[in-house]
Each structure stands twice: as structure tokens, then as C-alpha cells.
Amino acid sequence: MISQEFHKEKRSDAAAGLLDRSLLIVFAGKAPQRTGDQSYAFTPNRNFYYLTGVAKERSVLLMAKYEDCLEEVLLIEKPNPRKESRIGQMMDIDQARELTGIPTIRYLDELDVCIAELLSNRGTLVERDFQNVYFDFETGDVGDPLDQARMYARKIQDRFPYLQIQNIHHQLCNLRVCKERSEIEKIRRAIEITDEGIKSMMRRVKAGLWEYELEAAFDYELKVRGVKNPAFPSIIASGANATVLHYEDNNQMVGEDELVLVDVGAEYDYYCADISRTFPVSGRFTPRQRILYEIVLKAQEATIEAMKPGQGLEQLLDITKATMAAECQRVGLIKTAEELSRYFFHGVSHYLGLDTHDVGGRNVKLAPGMVLTVEPGLYVPEENIGIRIEDDVLITADGHEVLSKQIIKTVEDIERFMQQTT
Numbered sequence: 001m002i003s004q005e006f007h008k009e010k011r012s013d014a015a016a017g018l019l020d021r022s023l024l025i026v027f028a029g030k031a032p033q034r035t036g037d038q039s040y041a042f043t044p045n046r047n048f049y050y051l052t053g054v055a056k057e058r059s060v061l062l063m064a065k066y067e068d069c070l071e072e073v074l075l076i077e078k079p080n081p082r083k084e085s086r087i088g089q090m091m092d093i094d095q096a097r098e099l100t101g102i103p104t105i106r107y108l109d110e111l112d113v114c115i116a117e118l119l120s121n122r123g124t125l126v127e128r129d130f131q132n133v134y135f136d137f138e139t140g141d142v143g144d145p146l147d148q149a150r151m152y153a154r155k156i157q158d159r160f161p162y163l164q165i166q167n168i169h170h171q172l173c174n175l176r177v178c179k180e181r182s183e184i185e186k187i188r189r190a191i192e193i194t195d196e197g198i199k200s201m202m203r204r205v206k207a208g209l210w211e212y213e214l215e216a217a218f219d220y221e222l223k224v225r226g227v228k229n230p231a232f233p234s235i236i237a238s239g240a241n242a243t244v245l246h247y248e249d250n251n252q253m254v255g256e257d258e259l260v261l262v263d264v265g266a267e268y269d270y271y272c273a274d275i276s277r278t279f280p281v282s283g284r285f286t287p288r289q290r291i292l293y294e295i296v297l298k299a300q301e302a303t304i305e306a307m308k309p310g311q312g313l314e315q316l317l318d319i320t321k322a323t324m325a326a327e328c329q330r331v332g333l334i335k336t337a338e339e340l341s342r343y344f345f346h347g348v349s350h351y352l353g354l355d356t357h358d359v360g361g362r363n364v365k366l367a368p369g370m371v372l373t374v375e376p377g378l379y380v381p382e383e384n385i386g387i388r389i390e391d392d393v394l395i396t397a398d399g400h401e402v403l404s405k406q407i408i409k410t411v412e413d414i415e416r417f418m419q420q421t422t
């Protein structure tokens with residue numbers, strides 16, 4: 001849990017970006033149905049969570065800005081004994097107030113009334129001249145079913161046709177790009193837990209094991225540290241499976257001389273880690289595996305080295321490719337730099353935060369507080385080799401800090417660790 005002050009400050013930042021005479025409506029969302037009467041696990045809309053610290057299904061945040069006066073209301077589900085007997089204690093008004101610092105907490109069945117009140121002079125119920133209603137419309141594909149925000153926007157439009165509907169999604173996302181100390185601490189913790197999971201897989205791996213057995217070892221380390229779910233579906237890919245970028249089947253047996261590529265991350269208080277490591281099943285890299293591994297490592301180090309405020313984000317990939325192409329040519333894997341795209345065909349960096357692929361612009365200069373992954377890879381199916389090395393990097397005032405620096409990655413460190421434990 002991040003402090004009440006943090007969320008208050010974020011709401012005030014969000015309010016600063018609203019036009020006067022505006023109402024903002026943000027939904028926590030609800031878990032999608034899985035089958036029958038079961039739902040998928042609930043996870044809150046990240047902008048809602050950022051503004052409130054509340055991770056309770058169906059909650060709604062209202063912020064009314066009128067002549068520079070800001071009124072905030074949080075609506076929560078009404079605790080009821082029948083539901084509590086099945087799902088446990090629900091959040092009450094005092095808890096919601098404590099978590100968010102919002103004085104006015106009301107129950108969800110009052111949502112329509114509450115909005116009507118905010119739009120009117122209380123007591124008189126004369127409508128004040130509000131002009132805009134902002135929603136957090138996440139971008140979805142055309143043809144997707146209407147989400148809650150879009151459905152409610154229609155309702156507002158029918159009832160108050162004079163109001164302009166606005167999308168605040170990108171403004172809210174922009175607030176999240178540079179992380180504060182408390183957020184970075186969450187990411188650090190997610191990374192520490194991920195490290196334990198990776199070490200457990202490196203300790204256990206041996207020929208004849210199934211990829212899902214390694215995944216189970218990773219999940220175990222998360223669960224015993226209170227982390228219910230990984231941040232994203234784990235990739236545990238041995239041999240040629242590692243050349244498939246988003247391989248998630250994790251259902252093959254690992255072979256004697258293969259490498260295993262793991263791309264995994266714990267989620268801690270909704271903040272994500274995203275780490276890739278590649279290690280030899282036998283505990284020793286073959287000479288060929290070592291050559292290719294060190295190319296990826298060198299490219300990763302060169303890319304990280306360039307990370308500092310003012311560096312263009314999109315240009316990082318050029319550094320990665322230039323280093324990798326030169327090295328691949330040196331060892332004869334490719335003849336011209338252009339051929340690199342046969343073996344390396346994805347981006348090298350994305351933002352990390354409340355989402356694994358976190359929000360933030362691409363055509364920007366790096367700035368302090370940004371947290372980014374650096375993840376070059378080399379995928380050579382004809383040699384059964386897929387390698388990716390991914391770390392999480394914080395941009396600091398004068399450079400960068402590799403938040404995942406404790407997770408071993410040199411050939412020597414990996415081999416030493418794996419020899420010790422077999």
C-alpha cells in the first residue's frame with residue numbers, strides 16, 4: 001500500500017489537467033466472467049488504483065472541478081453480511097477514507113444520485129453549468145464490447161446532452177510515466193522476489209524435467225512470499241522453444257545440452273518486475289552457446305550504458321542493434337548488418353510500472369524516474385538456441401541504476417551458481 005498522500009497528490013495532479021466546470025468519472029472495473037458463476041481474479045484499472053490506492057471491484061471515483069473548487073467522492077460496494085460470509089470482509093467507509101484521504105465515501109447504489117448532486121447546486125437542485133465529463137477510455141479494438149466507462153458515457157450523454165464527453169486516458173497515463181520513490185520501492189521488491197524465483201529454477205533445472213516443473217518452482221517462491229500471481233504469464237522455454245517470442249505453453253521436456261530462457265516477473269502491490277535470464281540445463285554453456293550469450297550480454301550492457309536523462313528512448317534500439325550486428329558479423333552468424341533481423345526482431349525496451357508494458361510515449365527523451373526494461377535477444381532456431389537477457393533500469397538524475405543488478409547474468413556467475421547447487 002502506498003501512502004494516502006501519494007494518491008491525494010496524484011488526484012490533485014489529475015485535477016490540474018481538467019478544464020474548469022468538469023466532472024471526472026473513473027471506474028475500478030470488475031472481473032470478467034470465466035465460466036458459469038466463476039470470474040477471473042479481479043485486478044483494478046491501473047489509473048483508478050493510481051488515483052485512489054483502492055483495489056476493490058466496482059468502486060468509482062468522482063472528481064468535480066467547478067470554479068477552481070474540487071469535490072471528490074469515492075463510491076464503494078456496500079458491505080453486506082451475506083456476501084461477506086462468502087468472500088470475507090469488505091471495505092467499509094472508514095477504511096476507504098483512510099486509504100484514499102477522500103472525505104466523502106458513499107455506496108455504489110447512489111452513483112446516479114451522486115452525479116446529479118455534483119452537477120447541481122445542492123438543496124436547490126438547479127443544475128450548475130458544467131461543461132465536460134471526463135472518462136478514462138482505455139484504447140480497445142474497434143468492435144470490442146463496450147466497457148463500463150463507454151456504457152456510462154452513453155448514459156450521461158442521454159441524460160445530460162449538453163455535456164461534452166472527454167477522454168482523460170492519456171493525461172492520466174502521462175502522470176504515471178515518472179515513478180516516485182515509493183513506487184520504485186515496490187518495483188524493487190517485485191524484482192527481489194523474482195530473483196528468488198529465478199534462482200530456484202536455476203537450482204532445479206536438469207535434463208528430463210518439464211518446463212512447467214520449473215514454472216511451478218518459480219510460482220512457489222512467489223506464493224511463499226505473499227505474491228499470489230506473476231505480473232504476466234511466465235515464459236519458460238527450452239531449446240528451440242526459446243526462439244518463439246511469447247512462448248507460454250511451458251509443456252516440453254528440457255534436453256541435456258539446451259539453454260532455458262525464462263522471462264518472468266512477480267507483481268508486488270500491483271507493481272511489476274520483468275526479468276529474462278537464459279541458463280544452460282547442464283550448468284555449463286557449450287562454447288557455441290557462450291559465444292552467442294556473450295553477444296547478447298554485450299549488447300545489453302552497451303544499451304544500458306547509454307541510459308541517462310536526455311537520451312532518446314527510440315535510439316536505444318539502434319545501439320543494441322549496432323552492437324549485436326557487429327558481434328554477429330565477427331563470429332560469422334551473419335554477413336551484413338541487415339541480416340540481424342533474422343535473429344533479433346523485437347524492441348529492446350518498454351516502460352515498467354503498474355503494468356508490465358507500462359504507459360508512456362515512445363518518441364521521448366529519458367527522464368529521471370522512468371523505469372524501463374532492456375531486453376536484447378538472439379534467436380537461432382537452426383541451432384536450437386534462444387537467448388534473451390532482460391533487466392529493469394531506473395533513470396536517475398545523472399544516469400541510471402539497474403534495479404535488478406543482483407540477479408546473476410554473466411557466464412561465470414551463472415556457471416558458478418549452478419555448480420554450487422548441483
Ligand SMILES: [Mn+2]
Pocket residue numbers: 274350373375390
Ligand atoms: Mn519485457
